[in-house]
Amino acid sequence: QxxxxxxxxxxxxxxxxxxxxxxAYENTAFDYFPWYQQFPGKGPAxxxxxxxxxxxxxxxxxxxxxxxxxxxxxxxIMDSQPGDSATYFCAASKIRGFxxxxxxxGTGTRLTIIP
Amino acid sequence: xxxxxxxxxxxxxxxxxxxxLRCSPISGHKSVSWYQQVLGQxxxxxxxxxxxxxxxxxxxxxxxxxxxxxxxxxxxxxxALLLGDSALYLCASSLGSGxxxxxxxxxxxxxx
Numbered sequence: 001q002x003x004x005x006x007x008x009x010x011x012x013x014x015x016x017x018x019x020x021x022x023x024a025y026e027n028t029a030f031d032y033f034p035w036y037q038q039f040p041g042k043g044p045a046x047x048x049x050x051x052x053x054x055x056x057x058x059x060x061x062x063x064x065x066x067x068x069x070x071x072x073x074x075x076x077i078m079d080s081q082p083g084d085s086a087t088y089f090c091a092a093s094k095i096r097g098f099x100x101x102x103x104x105x106g107t108g109t110r111l112t113i114i115p
Numbered sequence: 116x117x118x119x120x121x122x123x124x125x126x127x128x129x130x131x132x133x134x135x136l137r138c139s140p141i142s143g144h145k146s147v148s149w150y151q152q153v154l155g156q157x158x159x160x161x162x163x164x165x166x167x168x169x170x171x172x173x174x175x176x177x178x179x180x181x182x183x184x185x186x187x188x189x190x191x192x193x194x195a196l197l198l199g200d201s202a203l204y205l206c207a208s209s210l211g212s213g214x215x216x217x218x219x220x221x222x223x224x225x226x227x
Contacts, residue, residue: 006157014193021206032213034126034215034216036218041223042220042222043119043205043218043219043220043221044158044205046215046216046217046218049215051138089157089158091157093214099183101146101148101163101171101209101211101213101214101216102148102160102163102171103150103158103160103207103216104160105157105158105159106157107157108155108156108157
């Protein structure tokens with residue numbers, strides 16, 4: 001059962017544009033939602049994360065918007081650059097105490113920023 | 116500060132063989148998790164260890180096992196390798212208190 005659905009599968013945006021990647025989750029017990037960036041041949045790098053007590057979080061050019069009632073969250077990248085071209089994964093987990101932090105990942109979005 | 120390190124970087128094994136992958140967490144992190152990432156997909160959770168105890172197990176067969184050592188490093192073992200075990204194996208570390216997980220570069224396992 002896929003618990004985190006991610007769209008689109010791929011996205012091409014011109015430099016300076018604002019790519020938006022969307023995720024939807026099913027498990028209402030999830031209470032932590034990170035986004036990861038992965039370059040070919042590398043491990044995922046944590047970009048930004050949000051908890052459901054806020055509706056938006058910004059860190060630099062990256063913004064997460066969170067809609068608890070719709071069980072959806074999205075990543076926006078402001079002033080996108082060719083160096084942002086990578087695969088982006090959303091994830092979710094339920095924090096169940098110390099050392100119990102299983103992440104459930106979406107299927108990924110391959111983002112290409114063209115000059 | 117050094118990030119999560121994994122060894123080896125690449126590995127080629129034959130069906131039926133056994134493999135051991137190693138992970139060293141970020142200094143101060145007591146939790147280590149293992150994920151399998153098949154090409155074109157998101158990582159899938161295999162195990163989490165905290166303070167040397169297994170705290171979570173994903174939907175993987177008993178051929179997969181892991182352990183965590185007193186210095187918080189960890190090993191993932193896979194027995195009786197199948198072609199479908201070919202993947203990038205990722206290790207992530209965290210403080211363990213509901214905090215962020217940081218991933219290593221992964222070990223690329225190819226089973227022929």
